[in-house]
Amino acid sequence: MRSTDITKVTSHISHNEALIFERSQTGRIGYRLPPLDVDETAIDEIVPKKFQRDDDLEGLPEVSEVDVIRHFTRMSTWNYSIDLGMYPLGSCTMKYNSRLNEKVARIPGFANLHPLADEKEAQGALQIIYELQHHLAEITGLPGVSLQPAAGAHGEMTGVMIIRAYIDARDGEGASANRRTMLIPDSAHGTNPASAHLSGFSVKTIRSTAEGLTDLAHLREICSHGDVAGLMLTNPNTLGLFERNIQEICQIVHDAGGLVYMDGANMNALVGVARPGDMGVDVIHLNLHKTFSTPHGGGGPGCGPCCSTAELEPFLPVPRIVKSESDVSPGGGATFRVDFNYPQSIGRVKAFFGNYGMMLRALAYIQTHGNDGLREATEAAVLNSRYIAHELASDYEKPFDAPSMHEVVFTDKRQSRKGVHTLDIAKRLIDYGFHPMTIYFPLIVQGAMLIEPTESVGHQELDQFVAAMRAIAREAVDDPELVLNAPHSTRIGRLDEAAAARKPVLRWKPKQAASAG
Amino acid sequence: MANVPENLHYSKDHEWVRVEGDIAVVGITDYAQNSLGDVVYVELPKVGEEFAANESFGSVESVKAVSEVFSPVSGTVAEVNEVLNDEPEKVNGDSYGEGWMIKVRMSNSGEVDSLLTAAEYEDFTKAETE
Numbered sequence: 004m005r006s007t008d009i010t011k012v013t014s015h016i017s018h019n020e021a022l023i024f025e026r027s028q029t030g031r032i033g034y035r036l037p038p039l040d041v042d043e044t045a046i047d048e049i050v051p052k053k054f055q056r057d058d059d060l061e062g063l064p065e066v067s068e069v070d071v072i073r074h075f076t077r078m079s080t081w082n083y084s085i086d087l088g089m090y091p092l093g094s095c096t097m098k099y100n101s102r103l104n105e106k107v108a109r110i111p112g113f114a115n116l117h118p119l120a121d122e123k124e125a126q127g128a129l130q131i132i133y134e135l136q137h138h139l140a141e142i143t144g145l146p147g148v149s150l151q152p153a154a155g156a157h158g159e160m161t162g163v164m165i166i167r168a169y170i171d172a173r174d175g176e177g178a179s180a181n182r183r184t185m186l187i188p189d190s191a192h193g194t195n196p197a198s199a200h201l202s203g204f205s206v207k208t209i210r211s212t213a214e215g216l217t218d219l220a221h222l223r224e225i226c227s228h229g230d231v232a233g234l235m236l237t238n239p240n241t242l243g244l245f246e247r248n249i250q251e252i253c254q255i256v257h258d259a260g261g262l263v264y265m266d267g268a269n270m271n272a273l274v275g276v277a278r279p280g281d282m283g284v285d286v287i288h289l290n291l292h293k294t295f296s297t298p299h300g301g302g303g304p305g306c307g308p309c310c311s312t313a314e315l316e317p318f319l320p321v322p323r324i325v326k327s328e329s330d331v332s333p334g335g336g337a338t339f340r341v342d343f344n345y346p347q348s349i350g351r352v353k354a355f356f357g358n359y360g361m362m363l364r365a366l367a368y369i370q371t372h373g374n375d376g377l378r379e380a381t382e383a384a385v386l387n388s389r390y391i392a393h394e395l396a397s398d399y400e401k402p403f404d405a406p407s408m409h410e411v412v413f414t415d416k417r418q419s420r421k422g423v424h425t426l427d428i429a430k431r432l433i434d435y436g437f438h439p440m441t442i443y444f445p446l447i448v449q450g451a452m453l454i455e456p457t458e459s460v461g462h463q464e465l466d467q468f469v470a471a472m473r474a475i476a477r478e479a480v481d482d483p484e485l486v487l488n489a490p491h492s493t494r495i496g497r498l499d500e501a502a503a504a505r506k507p508v509l510r511w512k513p514k515q516a517a518s519a520g
Numbered sequence: 521m522a523n524v525p526e527n528l529h530y531s532k533d534h535e536w537v538r539v540e541g542d543i544a545v546v547g548i549t550d551y552a553q554n555s556l557g558d559v560v561y562v563e564l565p566k567v568g569e570e571f572a573a574n575e576s577f578g579s580v581e582s583v584k585a586v587s588e589v590f591s592p593v594s595g596t597v598a599e600v601n602e603v604l605n606d607e608p609e610k611v612n613g614d615s616y617g618e619g620w621m622i623k624v625r626m627s628n629s630g631e632v633d634s635l636l637t638a639a640e641y642e643d644f645t646k647a648e649t650e
């Protein structure tokens with residue numbers, strides 16, 4: 004029997020899955036209740052008539068337990084995840100997360116500890132926070148650390164609020180009101196201007212040079228206006244280029260009375276090699292869910308700690324976890340305290356202590372790597388990116404000559420002559436079994452494809468990725484239609500993204516089903 | 521090649537201006553809509569709001585990105601194109617016609633002279649794509 008002769012059942016692995024509503028069969032239920040052994044109470048006595056629904060749950064699917072389990076289990080196997088293969092989303096650092104970190108996060112003593120547990124009963128948990136703070140301070144070269152922020156943009160905003168509080172204290176409320184401009188390069192993540200705006204700053208954009216770096220002349224000019232509170236800079240920037248003038252940039256901003264906030268989204272290119280604190284940065288956020296191998300995507304939870312200079316430390320969120328110099332634990336070790344006594348603090352930014360599970364994973368990641376291991380991971384991340392940059396340079400336009408750091412940007416310039424654009428290349432990559440790269444970001448690069456392999460990809464898989472990208476470049480010339488209509492190997496082909504955004508269908512309704520039928 | 525009508529004025533931010541007496545009709549160029557891709561949402565100001573030249577008056581969201589749009593001239597908003605609320609795709613389909621965004625009652629009609637001509641704008645976009 005040839006495979007084409009087979010009549011597949013609807014639940015075959017290659018088939019699209021019917022909606023749970025479409026699986027509904029009248030009268031099917033997933034439970035059976037035991038006979039009532041008490042007197043029945045009339046519903047009207049418990050729930051007033053006006054709160055009772057009279058539609059008999061019309062439209063809700065009538066399915067058995069096994070229907071539900073199979074439906075969701077089938078769909079769960081469609082996910083592409085970091086555990087399945089390379090995930091080269093630029094600016095996202097989709098590195099593999101070791102199972103060891105998961106095991107540590109599940110240790111019952113940590114996982115089941117109540118966040119309101121007494122200080123005395125939570126010494127181990129507090130020690131974890133303290134030690135992670137210590138490691139992050141060493142990695143960034145910035146001694147003040149708060150682990151409260153729940154994710155990257157939250158860390159950004161916390162950093163900007165700290166800058167604002169510092170300037171208010173330094174200049175006095177009256178004078179600081181004239182210092183409400185935040186500078187942001189045009190290559191920045193979109194969350195930067197949002198964080199600045201929410202914190203009461205107006206944003207001025209700094210241009211990038213033809214080389215893809217911050218334009219120093221433009222920076223100097225805007226800094227001369229006297230109203231600059233700070234600069235928000237990503238380094239390496241979102242073009243994957245190291246801002247080699249970083250010390251001079253910090254100097255210019257400092258001379259103008261401003262502070263430098265660094266977006267730590269791209270720290271995977273620096274950990275163990277270079278420290279933002281040594282470059283002149285005043286405050287940075289880190290993404291533990293990127294750089295420090297805690298789970299990423301799917302809505303979190305994330306962790307976006309803020310690290311600052313000693314000068315800004317009094318403004319960090321409270322409570323802070325401190326080591327008690329005077330108290331000694333019964334075992335003779337140090338004790339740890341939850342300290343609220345920082346009058347200049349911007350206050351609390353997250354309930355309790357932040358997303359604690361992320362901290363355990365990050366500490367496990369740091370300790371299992373050690374100093375040399377962290378440095379090696381960084382070197383491998385940069386090497387992998389440069390390998391891709393080199394191998395694809397003859398097939399795709401690389402807009403900047405400077406060597407890439409942990410991620411590399413290409414454009415669709417050559418392919419677009421044949422009508423094939425970045426979106427088409429990304430869709431075709433799915434047919435080759437890869438998750439697409441980041442597309443159309445950074446905004447300043449037309450048709451951008453931002454590729455970040457991370458250190459957790461081996462030589463063999465890098466070569467497979469390169470081979471796929473080269474094959475697509477050939478297809479774009481020889482058979483553009485093939486690329487324009489991709490993907491071809493998925494359950495669902497090219498989706499109409501514009502229609503999905505303009506006329507979104509967000510939930511199933513019985514009427515729609517009836518009219519569609 | 522992008523369409524650049526002769527009778528309009530252009531900004532380096534890719535807006536066009538059509539002068540009708542003391543009113544400036546403002547939209548984004550064919551080149552801009554093509555670079556943005558399918559437009560899915562247009563955020564426009566309210567009638568009566570005032571803008572200085574080169575100030576952002578709203579934003580255009582496409583499947584690729586959200587971009588600010590800037591008023592090439594100073595003045596007060598006299599009318600906005602409400603049609604774009606329901607049919608943002610007009611910006612793609614007819615960027616110089618039904619895809620117009622706002623009408624500005626100009627406070628300084630001389631500002632129009634400092635904008636680019638069609639020929640200058642065409643050269644400008646060529647330089648940008650090279």
